[in-house]
Amino acid sequence: MTTADTRTLAIACGSTRLNAELFLPARPSALVILAHAGPNPEARDDALAVVLRHAGIGTLSFDLLSSSEERFADNHHNVSLLASRLLDGLALLKQQMLLEELPTLPIGLSGAADCSPVVVRAAAIRDRDIFAIVCRGGLIDLAGMLYLHTLISPLLVLVGESEQRVEASNWRALRELAGRKELKRLPASADAPASAAAFEWVARETARWFVHHLPTAVRTKRA
Template sequence: MNDATIPSGSTPISIATGHGPLHGVLTLPAATAALVVLTHAGPTPEARDDALAAVLRHAGIGTLSLDLLTDSEERFADIHHNVSLLSRRLLEGLNLVKQRMLVGELPTLPIGLCGVGDCSPVVLRVAALRDHDVFALVCRGGLIDLAGVVYLRSLTAPLLVLVDENDAGGTMSNRRALRELSCRQELQSLPASVLSPDSAVAFECVARATVHWFVDHLYHGH
C-alpha cells in the first residue's frame, strides 16, 4: 500500500524479517474498543480490503492491515501457500502490537484476526498458538484444515467461516474441519456474487457478517 492510499490518522508499520520488511497500516478510530488484524499475502484486492477496514473502524474497531510477504517474495508463485512461513510472520506482527500495548504506545485492546483465502489457515493457526491474545477470528474462503489438526483442536477463540455457496468442495472440507473444534464456531454461506469485486451486495454480506462477529466477541467477550 503506497502513501497515497493510507487513510488519514493512520500509521505505517514496518516489521523486520530476514528477507526484508513487512508492511502494514495501523488505523485507530477516536474511540477504539478493539483491534482487528486484516492479513493478506502479496497482491490483494486492496479496494475491498480497505472498504472492510473502513466499516470495522466505523464500528469502533481499529485495524492493522498487514501484508505477510515482503516485496521481494511476492514474485514467487507458491509462497502464499506456505502456512508455516506466513504464520511466523503474523506472530511477529502480533508480537509488535503486544509490545506497543505493553509500553503504552497503543491502548490495551482485545485483538481479532481476519484472513481471506490462503491466509485463512494462517490466522487459525496463529489464534490457536496465541489463545491468550486473540479473542475472535473470521476466515473468508480458503481451507482452514490446512492449519493442521493440532491447531484446529486447540483453538479457543470463536471462529466464523464464510464460504461461497457454490463452492461445494470448500464447504465440505471446512465443515469436516469444524468438527475438530471445541470452541464456538459458525459457518455462513455467501452469495456466489461474492467472487465479483464489483458486487456491492456481496460486499455488504461480507462486511455485515464480519463486523457483527467481531463486535459480539471482542466487545462483549472480553
C-alpha cells in the same frame, strides 16, 4: 485517545522487514488484523477496514509477503512462514500496548483465501491474545490438525454459494474445534461472489462477529 491515529508499523520478520498500516478511530473498542499475502486477496480489505472503523474497531492491514516474494506462488501457500510473520506482527502490537505506545485493545484476526489457515494457526498459538477470527473462503484445515484442536477463539467461516468443495472441507475441519464456530454461506440474493451485494454481506457478517465477540471475550477473560 480522542482523535483518529494513522501510522505505518515496521515489523521485523527474521531477515525481512515488512510494513503494516495501522488505523485507530477515536476511542477504539478493539483492533482487527487484516492479514493478506501479496495484493489484497479480494481487493476488498480496504473497504472492509472502513466498515470496521465505523463500528469503532481499529485495523492493521498487514501484507505478510514482501514485493519480491509475491512473485513466487509457493510463498502464498506457505502457512508456516506466513503464520510466523503474523505472530511477529502480533508480538509487536502486544509490546507497544505494554509500553503504552498503543492503547490496550482486544485483538481479532481476519484472513481470506490462502490466509484463512494462517490466521487460524496464529490464533491457536497465541490462544490468550486472540478473541475472534473471521475467515473468508480458503481451507482452514491447512492450519494443521494440532492447531484446530487447540483453537479456542470464536471462529466464523464465510464461503461462496458455489464453493461446495470448500464448504464441505471447512465443515469437516470445524468439527475438530471445541470452541465457538459458525459457517455461513453467501446467500443467493447476493448475486455473484464479486458483486457489491456480496461484499456488503461479507462486511456486515464480519463486523457483526467482531463487535459481538471481542468485547465479550475481554470481559470473560478478566472474570
